[in-house]
Amino acid sequence: MEQPDWAAPLGQAYESALAFLTGLPTRPVGASASGLDLQSALGGPLPQTPEDPRRVIETLAAAAEPGLVATPSGRFFGFVIGGSSPAALAADWLTSAWDQNAGLHVLGPAAATVEQVAGDWLAELLGLPADVSVGFVTGVQMANFTALAAARHEMLSRAGWNVEADGLAGAPRLRVLAGAQRHDSIDRALRFLGVGTNAVIPVDVDDQGRMHPAALRAGLREASGPMIVCAQVGNVNTGAIDPVREICEVAHEAGAWVHVDGAFGLWAGASPKLRPLVAGVKLADSWATDAHKWLNVPYDSGLVFCANPEAHRAAMGVRASYLIHGADGERDALDYNPEFSRRARGFPVYAAIRALGRAGVAELVERCCALARRFADRLGDDDRVEVLNDVVLNQVLVRFHAADGDHDGHTRRVVQRVQREGPCWMSGTTWHGQAAMRISVSNWTTDEADVDRSVEAILRCARATADSRRGHELRG
Numbered sequence: 461m462e463q464p465d466w467a468a469p470l471g472q473a474y475e476s477a478l479a480f481l482t483g484l485p486t487r488p489v490g491a492s493a494s495g496l497d498l499q500s501a502l503g504g505p506l507p508q509t510p511e512d513p514r515r516v517i518e519t520l521a522a523a524a525e526p527g528l529v530a531t532p533s534g535r536f537f538g539f540v541i542g543g544s545s546p547a548a549l550a551a552d553w554l555t556s557a558w559d560q561n562a563g564l565h566v567l568g569p570a571a572a573t574v575e576q577v578a579g580d581w582l583a584e585l586l587g588l589p590a591d592v593s594v595g596f597v598t599g600v601q602m603a604n605f606t607a608l609a610a611a612r613h614e615m616l617s618r619a620g621w622n623v624e625a626d627g628l629a630g631a632p633r634l635r636v637l638a639g640a641q642r643h644d645s646i647d648r649a650l651r652f653l654g655v656g657t658n659a660v661i662p663v664d665v666d667d668q669g670r671m672h673p674a675a676l677r678a679g680l681r682e683a684s685g686p687m688i689v690c691a692q693v694g695n696v697n698t699g700a701i702d703p704v705r706e707i708c709e710v711a712h713e714a715g716a717w718v719h720v721d722g723a724f725g726l727w728a729g730a731s732p733k734l735r736p737l738v739a740g741v742k743l744a745d746s747w748a749t750d751a752h753k754w755l756n757v758p759y760d761s762g763l764v765f766c767a768n769p770e771a772h773r774a775a776m777g778v779r780a781s782y783l784i785h786g787a788d789g790e791r792d793a794l795d796y797n798p799e800f801s802r803r804a805r806g807f808p809v810y811a812a813i814r815a816l817g818r819a820g821v822a823e824l825v826e827r828c829c830a831l832a833r834r835f836a837d838r839l840g841d842d843d844r845v846e847v848l849n850d851v852v853l854n855q856v857l858v859r860f861h862a863a864d865g866d867h868d869g870h871t872r873r874v875v876q877r878v879q880r881e882g883p884c885w886m887s888g889t890t891w892h893g894q895a896a897m898r899i900s901v902s903n904w905t906t907d908e909a910d911v912d913r914s915v916e917a918i919l920r921c922a923r924a925t926a927d928s929r930r931g932h933e934l935r936g
């Protein structure tokens with residue numbers, strides 16, 4: 461076959477990508493097209509004949525454009541998203557071009573090596589033990605799944621049960637003690653693992669969502685059999701961080717495994733200033749975090765670490781006669797991942813860490829936290845805005861007061877108006893039964909000007925929402 465034309469479609473993709481990225485500061489943050497608009501722009505009958513690849517990319521980019529949410533924008537504050545840094549994005553393109561299967565060392569020695577190197581760097585950066593095993597998974601959902609599979613293996617094996625061979629039917633009942641404000645991906649992982657959500661014993665938390673160690677101690681005393689404790693470093697609403705040191709001490713005394721869901725909060729460990737928030741995190745048995753959130757690596761990029769590599773491998777590893785397994789010192793990633801064939805996710809993580817260095821990661825995390833503080837201070841200055849949480853990390857919860865006392869309805873309407881009118885995007889939530897706007901700062905490009913412009917827009921939307929209600933009342 462003659463050399464295919466790579467340049468035309470890749471050149472088109474480069475142009476379209478650059479147009480999108482350089483347009484981020486000025487484009488609306490939310491999508492402008494409806495599902496129906498997009499269906500008519502992108503749908504139609506199954507194509508019957510080939511189409512020129514460059515044309516395909518050009519039309520795809522044009523049709524998708526109004527349906528794109530500017531999540532990599534510096535003014536996207538919904539959920540905890542993060543964008544992509546240039547080095548991470550460029551490495552992600554190479555990952556696709558190289559198309560390595562990162563499951564086995566033999567299929568991608570560079571991919572395997574880069575994962576080992578980046579994994580070691582990350583353990584050091586985040587303050588985890590040096591000898592942890594690591595898996596590069598799609599996100600924290602699968603990191604929680606993988607870590608809890610290792611925990612399930614270890615705890616049942618200590619109880620004399622081989623869960624990998626015999627399954628859970630007839631096994632000693634596993635108990636999972638987790639904060640009442642844990643992330644739903646913990647329960648979902650327990651569903652996938654056959655442990656079941658009824659195995660969870662919810663542990664009382666304080667008003668910020670932090671687990672009470674005394675409540676954990678009481679829960680552990682009452683429970684019996686194999687136990688796993690799930691701590692949380694970074695509550696999705698408040699950013700609050702569980703007292704991990706105490707949790708680890710109490711849990712280990714009771715012989716339990718401690719897993720830490722640190723999807724974004726674990727990155728506090730990369731900053732000398734914020735590190736005290738996660739003191740003792742090193743003592744846990746497993747950890748889950750995301751590179752696609754605060755490290756600003758493209759999706760999909762989650763990480764699982766395990767202080768018990770044998771348990772990690774026992775839960776995930778696989779041997780088959782047709783596979784060629786790595787020699788000594790050569791790591792087969794499928795021993796640490798729930799996937800078989802897999803994208804070489806290590807390259808963008810490796811590039812992101814190199815481009816930032818330890819100092820750059822610390823600066824990024826500290827800047828986002830300072831900007832969250834700025835949001836809280838500026839919004840809190842308005843006497844119709846109430847800041848609901850202690851801003852300890854990158855999360856801010858605010859509530860808008862209405863003259864008629866319907867603060868919930870008003871707050872929801874303000875969130876919707878901001879989403880519609882931009883120039884920023886925040887999501888809504890319910891905290892302690894009250895509607896709130898949830899602001900997450902995790903993008904590498906966000907600066908003070910973005911925050912100030914967003915604060916102005918939010919206050920403008922709050923006033924406009926209040927005015928239009930008053931108008932309704934006068935008319936009605």
Ligand SMILES: *Cc1c(COP(=O)(O)O)cnc(C)c1O
Binds near residue numbers: 600643694
């Ligand atoms: C985002 C998040 C998750 C889920 O992570 P994904 O990467 O979306 O799978 C789990 N726990 C917490 C605390 C999170 O913030």
